Amino acid sequence: MKKLSKSWLIAGIGFLAISAPLFAHHGRAGYDSAKIATVKGTVTAVEFVNPHVLLQLNVKANSGSVEKWQVEGTSPNMLVREGWLKNTVKPGDEITATGHPAKDGAKALRIEKLVLSNGQELTFLGPGS
Numbered sequence: 001m002k003k004l005s006k007s008w009l010i011a012g013i014g015f016l017a018i019s020a021p022l023f024a025h026h027g028r029a030g031y032d033s034a035k036i037a038t039v040k041g042t043v044t045a046v047e048f049v050n051p052h053v054l055l056q057l058n059v060k061a062n063s064g065s066v067e068k069w070q071v072e073g074t075s076p077n078m079l080v081r082e083g084w085l086k087n088t089v090k091p092g093d094e095i096t097a098t099g100h101p102a103k104d105g106a107k108a109l110r111i112e113k114l115v116l117s118n119g120q121e122l123t124f125l126g127p128g129s
Contacts (some may be wrong), residue, residue: 039057
């Protein structure tokens with residue numbers, strides 16, 4: 001019986017060790033919550049899927065070159081509760097995204113607010129924001 005209990009204990013510890021990375025990405029640790037940045041660009045892709053809505057943007061840099069940015073929002077179900085639809089933001093839309101920039105300098109932003117070209121403001125705050 002002791003051998004069986006020990007096997008289950010080892011299996012449980014192994015499962016937890018393997019699954020830990022699955023929980024790690026849900027934190028906001030990769031974004032600098034003390035800073036706010038704003039980028040304006042053209043949406044090239046929208047992923048309205050769990051666990052987070054992702055938008056890809058082409059942003060014109062001061063140098064004139066085009067930078068590829070990824071902006072991350074909260075989960076689709078939270079956005080639907082705020083009145084969003086899957087096609088609220090579409091490829092080709094010109095948007096301004098404001099939020100917390102990536103700590104590592106990557107062209108990434110945790111969105112708090114989007115402004116569409118028609119002036120409509122959309123929030124991405126979600127729980128705990």
